[in-house]
Amino acid sequence: MADREVDHLLIGGGVASAYCASELRRRGAEGSILLAGREPEPPYDRPPLSKEYLRGAASREDGFVHPRGWYEENEVELLTGTSVVSLDPGERTAKLQGGEQVRFGTALLATGAMVNILRVDGAQLDGIHYLRAFGNADSIRDDTADAEHVVCVGGGYIGAEVAASMIEMGRRCTIVEIEPVILSRVFGAEVGAGFQRLLRDRGVEFASGETVAAFEGDERVGTVLTESGLAIDCDAVVVGAGVRPDTMLAGRAGIEVDDGILCDAALRSSAPGIFAAGDCCSYESELHGRRVRFEHWDVALHQGRHAARGMLGEPAPYRVVPYFFSDLSDWASVEYLGGAAEWDEVLWRGDRDAGSYSAWYLASDRLVAALSVGRSEDLLPARRLIESGEPVGDRRAAIADPDAALDPLV
């Protein structure tokens, strides 16, 4: 027997749930909405955690998706500090932390992602940090206040952003990265090398092509040891070793999961009436012609909104071109569209030396991704070309000529 009933249950207190709630109301949903999130705060944006919030230049409230009062004003019941501990898709019931049983009409799984923990000797020492939530950013800021040297493990965007913030905060910082060049897996070696140069010019040090073998210290980390035998002394460590989708609740409920909660093109999970969105959602993308999952703020926002359509009985394929941004302090503003697993050609537009350019990634003469550094205006035509799926053909000349207008590209 359920203790009570809601029309729409939103599981997870992140961006995807918050935008699903507002879209349900914007589309005129009159039914009850319950949003349950494990963290103590209302849904908030995580991007500032490695940037302005870490540097102490933004407050928690600045990051809230909706102001605190929004939920009451819009009759969205917000339960913070509350996990959904089990789900019965057949009965359409969920059990909340504390034992309450809720029957729902439709549900959204927006449980996000969890950081990968390094399992090496010394991993339990004090001074080793991960970054996903406000509390982690607070700990890093406090713990590095008197640090001289901070090591960032992982040269993905989190490591790069934290390193930039550390330098801005007056610390010495070294990035330890498995690949020869940071950010090269997503953007390619040439673009990655440009970012590495930029960071190096601002003072970031690199241990490239290195894997962490162990941490050493008495109670507190004092040295990072790599497999090749480097010993890097430090006062604190921030690990950015990627995340994995949080599929625990869905998996336990018998919903199909793999690297994410498996959804169709309309973000419907294998359980009728239950949708997924954001970092936990792996969907059949018509745009990409394959199953994809993203860990982008903008994707969580758009998928949350899109799932609301489906929850109101208007499911449709999700076709938004994925968009990602990253700020390396105020040294470079990076934006990336698409999501290319592979490409066979890159077209350049603008001035790479001056740090104002876009890179256009082509596979079999189709545009599959585009990156902008300080050239946001190039991304709208790029988006249209990706959406169209048309061959790039003789558009190459216009793309590579920074003075040529791109408006009539598609």
Ligand SMILES: Cc1cc2nc3c(=O)[nH]c(=O)nc-3n(C[C@H](O)[C@H](O)[C@H](O)COP(=O)(O)OP(=O)(O)OC[C@H]3O[C@@H](n4cnc5c(N)ncnc54)[C@H](O)[C@@H]3O)c2cc1C
């Ligand atoms: C430091 C940092 C910087 C980032 N910077 C950028 C950036 O510059 N650009 C960009 O595009 N993206 C960035 N991202 C990624 C972006 O923040 C994520 O893609 C986005 O937060 C995903 O939102 P979500 O709603 O899917 O999941 P999440 O934000 O992970 O939210 C899910 C929430 O659900 C909760 N939850 C899980 N299970 C349950 C349960 N059973 N019951 C109740 N609650 C549950 C979790 O605790 C969590 O609070 C960054 C992420 C981090 C951590």
